[in-house]
Amino acid sequence: MRSAHPDRDSSVSISLHRPVAGHRHDPLGIPAGNPLLSWSVGQEGEAGVAGAFEIRVAESEAALADSDRLVWSARVTRPWVVYDGPALCSRDRLYWQVLARDADGAVAATEPASFEVGLAGVGDWRGSWISAVPHRFRRESWDPCPYLRRAFTLDGRPERARLYATALGLYRMWVNGAELTSDAFFRPGWTDYRRRLYHQTFDCTHLLHAGDNVICVVVANGWYAGRVGLHREPGFYGDRPAFRAQLEAHGPDDAETVVATDRTWRVGYGAVLATDLIRGELQDRRQEPEGWHDAGFDDGDWNAPDEREHPEDVVLEPQPHDSIRACRIHEGRLVHEHGRGPAVFDFGQNVVGWTRVDSPLEPSVELIVRHGEILSPHRRVYSENLRGAFQEDRYAVGHPGPHRLEPSFALHGFRYAEVWGLPEAPAPAAPVDPAEPQRVGFRLHPDTRVVAVSVETGHDAVGTFECSDERLNALARSIEWTVRDNFLEVATDCPQRDERMGWLGDAGVIAPTAAYMFDIGAFLAKFAQDAADAQTSDGAIPSYVPPVPPAEHIPGAPGWSDGFVRLVHLLVERYADIASAGRLYDHVRRFVDHVDRHNPDGIRVNAVGADFGDWLSLPEHDGHTIHPGYEYTGAYSTSPRRVVGTAHSYRTFVEAAEIASRLDRDTDAARYAARAEEIREAYRSRFVAADGTIEGDTQAVYAQAVGYGLLRDKEAEAAVEHLCRRIRQVGHLTTGIHGTGHVLGVLARHGRADLAVDLLTRAEYPGWLHMLANGATTIWERWDGIRSDGSVATSEMNSFNHCALGGIGTFLYECLAGLDASAVTWDGRVDVRPVYAPHLDWARASYRSPVGTIESEWRRDGATIHHRIVVPATATAVVQVPDALTVTPTPAADGAAAAASGTELGAGRHQLVVVPGAVR
Secondary structure (H helix, E strand, O other): OOOOOOOOOOOOOOOEEEEEEOOEOOOEEEOOOOOEEEEEEOOOHHHOEEEEEEEEEEOOOHHHHOHHHEEEEEEEOOOEEEOOOOOOOOOOEEEEEEEEEEOOOOEEEOOOEEEEEOOOOHHHOOOOEEEOOOOOOOEOOEOOOEEEEEEEEEOOOOOEEEEEEEEEOEEEEEEOOEEOOOOOEOEOOOOOOOOEEEEEEEEOHHHOOOEEEEEEEEEEOHHHHOOOOOOOOOOOOOOOOEEEEEEEEEOOOOOEEEEEOOOOOEEEEOOEEEEEOOOEEEEEHHHOOOOOOOOOOOOOOOEOOEEEOOOOOOEEEEOOOOOEEEEEEEEOEEEEEOOOOOEEEEEEEEEEEEEEEEEOOOOOOOEEEEEEOOEOOOOOEOOHHHOOOOOEEEEEOOOOOOEEEOOOOOOEEEEEEEEEOOOEOOOOOOOOOOOOOOOOOOOEOOOOEEEEEEEEEOOOEOEEEEEOOHHHHHHHHHHHHHHHHHEEOEEOOOOOOOOOOOEHHHHHHHHHHHHHHEOOHHHHHHHHHHHHHOOOOOOOOOOEOOOOOOOOOOOOOOOOOOHHHHHHHHHHHHHOOHHHHHHHHHHHHHHHHHHHHHOOOOOOOOOOOOOOOOEOOOOOOOOOEEEOOEEOOOOOEOOOHHHHHHHHHHHHHHHHHHHHHHOOOHHHHHHHHHHHHHHHHHHHHHHEOOOOOEOOOOHHHHHHHHHOOOOOHHHHHHHHHHHHHHHHHHOOOOOOOOOHHHHHHHHHHOOOHHHHHHHHOOOOOOOHHHHHHOOOOOOOOOOOOEOOOOOEOOOOOOOOOOOHHHHHHHHHHHHHOOOEOOOHHHHOEEEEOOOOOOOOOEEEEEEEEOOEEEEEEEEEEOOEEEEEEEEOOOOEEEEOOOOOEEEEEOOOOOOOEEEOOEEEEOOEEEEEEEEEOOOO
16 A cells, blocks of 8 residues: 655644664664664654654655555654664665654654665675785884875766775775865774774765776774773784775666775875874875875885785674764964973863964974873973873974974874974064064964864764853863763773773763763764673673773773673663664673672672772871871772672662663563662671661762662661761762762752752862862862862872763752653653752753653742743653642643652643742
8 A cells, every 4th residue: 555655744743853773863884783763752742742653664765655665664652663674784775764643643754864784794895904014114203104095997977886994093085085084083993903893884976987086095003003001012903004995886887896905006105104092193294295195196106015814703894883073173372482492272171182283384393282181380281190191293394384284193182282393473574663562582473373173972962951050060061071072982081191991980980971961872882892892701891991901811890890781771771772782781691690600699809800999089087098008199999899899789780680671581680680689688788787887987888879779768868867977077078980979969869959069069179169160171080180289189190081070960960950861761751850959040951862852940039949841742750849849830831740759741841830838
């Protein structure tokens, strides 16, 4: 039966947005498998969606309107579905659309979307890997990047052409002079090259023509052959980069031309004499071969490449996530000109990226750019906390210019740049008016412009938070920037020093906050796969992935290895990504069984690796000595590690049970839930005394026990009282990476919101506002990164751009603004539980969730609070206010009802009046 599908009626009361496949918009080159297809309902959806969503999938956009030509269709009640049509193969391209009816029967539809499969496996590749011949006297300061070319001819302009490319290292690529990689950088990204490698797919149809054509590539060491992680030497995975590509061009008669990497390619060298992600880049523009991107360039004196076999047992598949892209430009403000030394620039924001210099330049001068996060007392770039990371770029040119100088493959974490070699302004042509004050010393050339280019992963921004306290707005922005700067291929601990590793503990702490700010679904799926690839034969997950240095025989620390389960759980609960969870589930099962096998009594003391505990926590007593002979440096847990570790075990088994349940693995779900309860009882029996004190008696152990649900009801109330006691005794937070995220929420949900807000807004050390008062624009690694007297705490482990303490962002969204969307994806429930902080006049947050946009905004008018709530068409909201207040829905809140747990609101826009009243 044919059914033309209707255009959207202007009177329809719903709209459908964001059709994405595998969390990506119209992805070109996804892995074969069963992608998650998802969309959301627009704010117009006040009347709700009647019945189900209809999903249509076809081989062309036109075929979507014809039921007989559909490849697959489905009807679902939630705004997502896992594709379950015919098996996807290499190069398959499908179009899809979603339809829904509102309560009046009018039809809304998404715009048609598409997805295309890349080359599904190694068997689909022709040709080989190619590399430059090894240099005899190579060193880190002279290791030139290979320039690769392949000229070819076409009989006619192709109707369709795809170029598949990847590298052991990094690559940039041009076709007939146009760069295909200009929209994103550092491809193909970082994976454990011993296990898995991704490739990208490019549509180059518009760049090819009849006659002579050329593909040009520059490859660099990148993570593969450069410095990576804490490994002291470059070349952890391999000694030199390699490249592999395959062009498939189809003509009008369906004739296919294939150009693949082999010995017919040519290899030369150019301006990039050395480059390293951690150390920096050296360019000599005088050595750039002019016109080498053009098809007519003579590469006769270039060499043939070495051919290499595909690494044994390494998976080669399409990229499942978005690449790193340029984000924005930050103008440099001149801080100081050091006489005949450097000019120092402040970009106003701690970013990850590079410095771009536009300026004339004398050919006899080498321009040097050094990067750092803070300045020394002498207004120079502070570099001691970078340890082995030079973060330095150098340039030489062949003519005065003007020039645009920036690296091709280096990546720095910085707010400040120190630039040596900038040209001086020419002397004034006319005599200077003696009455005017004269400037003495160096003056920058007026044609000089110095900017920072920041990068981020290409995920959508989905959330906002604002309130009447600008300090908290600055804190929210700082958390956002910390996520931007560290969610690059892996969730790094820091982006500037010689580490930049994917620590799973930090990732598990920040991910719930990051998910309110950005759509990190594709990123999490990729990073969780990195963790799965690093799993050992006995089920252990290391603390950081990819594991550099090797961690095959070192189990991960509690809270760090458990971060793998946290990420998979977030994928399921926040994004409904049961497709990724299904692929990762066996790794989850093997990990929790590993923990259980080594700790049969439930107390986490075995197979715990470095066992960091509540890392970077503070002493909870006078003085700075943990025990005799040990001076406190922060690299320590002041809470008992077995208490912290056992709490992590409990939470991991709870989340494993929930993951199994969502995947309909009911037997496993019941087993893990039962085991979680046994671990909880073991925790209570071993660590909780009759008076409610917990072993260690630290803020962290109480906050974690309540936050994870180890203690409930009266036991939880007693733990909160002990938490308040410890805070009063010390006067501030003492928690580290794993304790901090619980404290404020636990206090707010147990009647002590006043204390939570006091801790949040504390202006002195230790506190978030202390960081901001000392110039922070991203979150610090340590509470005392810069002390109250302005001195730097330590240079050994002191990042000023670190994720873990940014987990407080959930408190901003869920408590200050009252928007808790943790249950909306599956249960369709938004919990609105605002704190109504006394010092705030207003607060608001929005979140474009997988089921639609949610908004919560309240404003104070004397003793009355006006609270506006927007609920998506497929959801309801349950509003709970503090006990001393009552809620009255205004007439605009149609459908509001009293529920046992609070005021329940249906889909739509609601205005509530909150006033002092009787205790509920």
